[in-house]
Amino acid sequence: MSSIDISDYLADRGKLIIQDRALRVDAVKLDNLSPTEATAEEIVRAMRAEEAVSVWGAEHEDIEHPFPGMEFLTSRSVIMRTKVFNVLHKMPKGALLHAHLDATVDVKFLLDRILEQEALYVRTSTPLTTLSSTANVLPEFSPFPKSEVKLSDIQSLTDASYDGGWIPVKVARESFSPELGGPEGFDKWYIASTTINPAEAYGTHKTVEKIWEKFRDTFGVTRDVIRFSPIFRAYVREFLLSSIEDGISYVEARINFLFKTFFGPDGRNTLTHRDMLKIYGSVVQEVKDEMKSQRREDEFIGSRIIYTTIKIITPEELEWYTEDCLALKKEFPDLIAGFDLVGPEDTTKPIIDYLVPLLRFKDRQKELGLEIPFIFHAGETLGDGTAADDNLYDAVLLGTKRIGHGFSMIKHPKLMEICRERKIALEVCPISNEILRYTTSIPMHPIASVLNHGIPVCLCSDDPSAFGNLGLSFDFYQVLVSSEKTGLITLGEIALDSLKYSTLEAGEKERAIALWQKRWTEFLERIVRTGGDL
Amino acid sequence: MSSIDISDYLADRGKLIIQDRALRVDAVKLDNLSPTEATAEEIVRAMRAEEAVSVWGAEHEDIEHPFPGMEFLTSRSVIMRTKVFNVLHKMPKGALLHAHLDATVDVKFLLDRILEQEALYVRTSTPLTTLSSTANVLPEFSPFPKSEVKLSDIQSLTDASYDGGWIPVKVARESFSPELGGPEGFDKWYIASTTINPAEAYGTHKTVEKIWEKFRDTFGVTRDVIRFSPIFRAYVREFLLSSIEDGISYVEARINFLFKTFFGPDGRNTLTHRDMLKIYGSVVQEVKDEMKSQRREDEFIGSRIIYTTIKIITPEELEWYTEDCLALKKEFPDLIAGFDLVGPEDTTKPIIDYLVPLLRFKDRQKELGLEIPFIFHAGETLGDGTAADDNLYDAVLLGTKRIGHGFSMIKHPKLMEICRERKIALEVCPISNEILRYTTSIPMHPIASVLNHGIPVCLCSDDPSAFGNLGLSFDFYQVLVSSEKTGLITLGEIALDSLKYSTLEAGEKERAIALWQKRWTEFLERIVRTGGDL
Structure with a gap:
């Protein structure tokens, strides 16, 4: 049997891969890494590889089939516990x-601000009498001069006889029925109406058309x-x-x-x-x-x-x-x-x-x-x-x-x-x-x-x-x-x-880039110094 | 206010779209359509547009959010009722x-053939005593010379004392317990074990890794x-x-x-x-x-x-x-x-x-x-x-x-x-x-x-x-x-x-292409003649 020389093949393969990646934003940079850049890149690659197994290959409560890059709303809490996320959180992003x-x-920040404002009122199209109605009825907010607002006779959204009139937000929250969770129930209802939850994105509204309806509602x-x-x-x-x-x-x-x-x-x-x-x-x-x-x-x-x-x-x-x-x-x-x-x-x-x-x-x-x-x-x-x-x-x-x-x-x-x-x-x-x-x-x-x-x-x-x-x-x-192509250097x-x-105008841009570059270098040095444990 | 001439813009736009589509397999052809080709293309485009609304924009039992190109296992029966599918079914495909x-x-064809063969035997690793066990236990088939097969003492897969030995397929089917659906229950179990169902692909096994496990099982x-x-x-x-x-x-x-x-x-x-x-x-x-x-x-x-x-x-x-x-x-x-x-x-x-x-x-x-x-x-x-x-x-x-x-x-x-x-x-x-x-x-x-x-x-x-x-x-x-780019002509x-x-070798290929071309032309003529109602 003839012996096979694979060195030519492997050389061609290396060349082809370089050509295939030549247009990438990181192509030039990856060819010219400083020792710090190369080490930081390797540290984050190793961390990612380790977590691909230890985090994304493990069993999690409430996540059926975890994998890297999976549905965000299901995996957010898992992402936040990873070391890779911790590194990226500290990365200067530009x-x-x-x-x-x-x-x-x-x-929650916005809700707190809303609750501070006396000129803000809230109303709904129908009374909120059941938990399912809180899922289907949206709050409507508006500021009013005190003298001009048409207040509701009933100062509770959860009272069966509520007439659809305006209620000061704070009052509406305080008077939210205990059966619907009281003031915390009001908060939950507000938050659900301004965010997309996994049951919506991945279940009830799982097409572009449907989820946009919910998305528009949040606005x-x-x-x-x-x-x-x-x-x-x-x-x-x-x-x-x-x-x-x-x-x-x-x-x-x-x-x-x-x-x-x-x-x-x-x-x-x-x-x-x-x-x-x-x-x-x-x-x-x-x-x-x-x-x-x-x-x-x-x-x-x-x-x-x-x-x-x-x-x-x-x-x-x-x-x-x-x-x-x-x-x-x-x-x-x-x-x-x-x-x-x-x-x-x-x-x-x-x-x-x-x-x-x-x-x-x-x-x-x-x-x-x-x-x-x-x-x-x-x-x-x-x-x-x-x-x-x-x-x-x-x-x-x-x-x-x-x-x-x-x-x-x-x-x-x-x-x-x-x-x-x-x-x-x-x-x-x-x-x-x-x-x-x-x-x-x-x-x-x-x-x-x-x-x-x-x-x-x-x-x-x-x-x-x-x-x-x-x-x-x-x-x-x-x-x-x-x-596997994109690494920390690519993100940089x-x-x-x-x-x-x-x-940004030319001068401003130059300054912004110089400042970013300085922080980026410090960031890489810190990764190298700490082994990624920032 | 100055009046705006948009003709230059529209001319540039037309040119850009042509350039952008120039690499497509249909680019040359679409520039040189015969009247029959053009008409057939238009008929199918109109049919698709109509069914995008009448079929894919309508409500269907068991399909939550229909849209064209959606999950196949959920929509197969709907697809089969469309006029577009009827046309494509008759298309010469090459x-x-x-x-x-x-x-x-x-x-079902394969199951019928299996049931005809006396040399074919079946066994399972455990008895099938409940419906849920039929969902989790796979049949194992093998041919044997009659003199060499190690038959089970119990000639029913659904008998609690079944010992995992071989049973002639026909016997196993006939003796399939009435509680598990009898012989039809056997057929259903066989079919479920050799096909992927929507609950698996879109629910229990909805990642590449998981669905491949089921897919491998079918083989x-x-x-x-x-x-x-x-x-x-x-x-x-x-x-x-x-x-x-x-x-x-x-x-x-x-x-x-x-x-x-x-x-x-x-x-x-x-x-x-x-x-x-x-x-x-x-x-x-x-x-x-x-x-x-x-x-x-x-x-x-x-x-x-x-x-x-x-x-x-x-x-x-x-x-x-x-x-x-x-x-x-x-x-x-x-x-x-x-x-x-x-x-x-x-x-x-x-x-x-x-x-x-x-x-x-x-x-x-x-x-x-x-x-x-x-x-x-x-x-x-x-x-x-x-x-x-x-x-x-x-x-x-x-x-x-x-x-x-x-x-x-x-x-x-x-x-x-x-x-x-x-x-x-x-x-x-x-x-x-x-x-x-x-x-x-x-x-x-x-x-x-x-x-x-x-x-x-x-x-x-x-x-x-x-x-x-x-x-x-x-x-x-x-x-x-x-x-919207791909039409009947593209499929052709x-x-x-x-x-x-x-x-195919050159001569054979030429002949195959000539035969296809002839059938394709007839197909287009038939579409034009019938308005697509083949």
Whole structure:
């Protein structure tokens, strides 16, 4: 029998693998690792491999079939106990570039703020008399001037004769019937109405269409609460502070400006978008000052706003919003980062329906010497050749700076090429996509394909208050444990890219990157020093 | 306000979409449709659009959230009632290139054959005394010479004192306790043990790892039944005839040759692979003759075998199989189409473990002047950079003619380029991948991406007896209804490619394609003539 020389084969194989991975964000870096980088990478790889067995290969109460990257709502508590998560929680993440402001803060924090506000009232369409009715009836909140509110005669939502009128929130909570859990029952009901639970995402509502109904409801519940300026102020502050605690140093928040006015401290619906931007700007400054006073100014660069409205409006109505956005950009050039049209793409109007006002918006920017990049949601769909999938064409043709989601991008060879050439980054939201049922787990998510094809990526949380993925650690975790290619160094490159693909001005960006780089090096050194036991 | 000219934009958009779709298998064809082709395409598109609402948008008993391309085991009965399915059932499909022979025939047909055979015996590890035990205990079948079988003292599997000995199958069925459903209870138990049901795939076994356990069990149950030559003969015949009835005109079947001997009519385990190939060849000829006698010879070109063994063997053991395959190829050059290594890739040995014997196999082919292309399973995994995912590198480097599954191919930009250049087709098995939980529905399946990137594809059924997707109509259906890009014309191009990428010799292939083309044209004409009401 002839002896077989496999050395040529193995050399060819090595070359092929390098070629196949050449487009990845980590390709160059992995070829040039410092000893610290290489060691930190190995420590986290070993930790992941160990936990793939000890955590994801073990039996858990309430989890039928655990595996890395599995359904987030079922596995969140397990993730939080892992050493890998602990490392990632401490990782400097760079920028958070895709989050809808009104779904970014822990629901308990918001509930506490609601309960503090005397001008806030609550009502329901029918009395809550059984536990099942609490599951089906949503609270409606609104601020009112004390003199103008139409109070309910019955000051309890759980009284069978409750008439649907307004009740001060605190009173409604205190009078919540003991059979329904009393005040704690009220809290539970509120939290369930503003979050998605595993029974919904993985059972009763397990299609994209169904889970979006629940998801939309969560926004409906808190809508007029977050638009209430005292809460808005506290909410933005908490969003920024909690982001900083998760290692995020810069945020571009999408704010929903569909409603033309917001509620002032007096409970009147009279504040303008301009008033809200002033508040936003003052909170950002306040947080910066606080960080400075703690000698932590390197941990927070600032925050900007992506102006959004919802694709339920008519093309004619869009013009009011683009003019509004122009006026805001003129007055707050540092705060307005871009413009986007949002909503569930499979059921709202496609971008092309708004072509004329969007092109006009571009003309108007030129006229006024302003620059407001589009940062469009596009391709958040399972469709292939549907209007939602085709939104990717219009996002790219209209010159979008980044793409929100781009879940279906992997289906578009030419657009992928364009994204690579023009450095159009996808704002990938793995956990959001999974909970909203575009994918069933992260190993099935296109993120691995997208990274392998070298499409620029930033990882984002989307709507963490509804999903429970606050900060960026959870999304980084899910991506890391679902691939053998992606390691800590890859996540570092992704974090770095989040700053690169931000709308920060050149000088600011350079500073942000330098600060991140410094923290990143310290982070790696700390991993090496502690063997990953941070 | 300036007026906006959108004509340039729309022209650019049209161009971009054409560029983006240029790699698709239907790109050239869709630009050059005959009136008949165009009309047939439109009829099926309209039918699909109508049924997306009337069927998939309607309420169904037992289906919680219907949608096109949903879980097959839940929706099979709905699919079968659609007009689109009726059309596809009548479509000439070309070749079936990926099916494991011992999972290709309707389970009821096999049960009937089993019950006819007096040399077949059954046993279980414990008595079946409750319905739940029938769900957990599998039947074990084996042929025996009458004089050598060790019969059970108790001739009933459902008797509490049953001792685990062999019982003639017919007797075991007749004596099946009335509390467990009597003889029909036996049938149900048998069928449940050889098929995957929705409660398993979508409930109790809903991960790749778990469902593979059940899937493997189904093979275990029928293993020694199908290796029994009288049944083997009937099984192959039924497989070919039922394939023809579904519009398949040529088959390359993977046969599991792990066991070195098969059972003869006398019940002795003494037949060789050579004996089985003789049977296979004679059945193919028999079916050809029958088709000819019915003047339907155009509907069946023939069938060949892909020699397979399982990646549980050692690299040293492989040598026996490659030598066996060489000897068979020498004796049956027209029957042996290729060579493959099979098994669940995430848990069996990677291809590279067999590198030395596989390279030696190639050398030996040169020595003997034989050509047996590799047609490797590779990338049937959710992994990214795992050994199973890396199988794709070795399949390509070893010169595989096609790739079985290639589920993870979309993660490999360089390999995709190579597949396009070298015309390496993926044998995509959408329903198999969904039931085995690599994907949760067809809209989530990479097939749309694979088609858009212009990687050659043939659609295959894999293991239809276990999955219920007999023929190719179901797989074609799921792919058609899950995309707005893929239409009837696309399916036609895919069917045509299945013949192109087969191992048929040049002249034979030309003839097969010409025959298919003729039937395809007639099929389209019939659609146009009947408005799709075939």
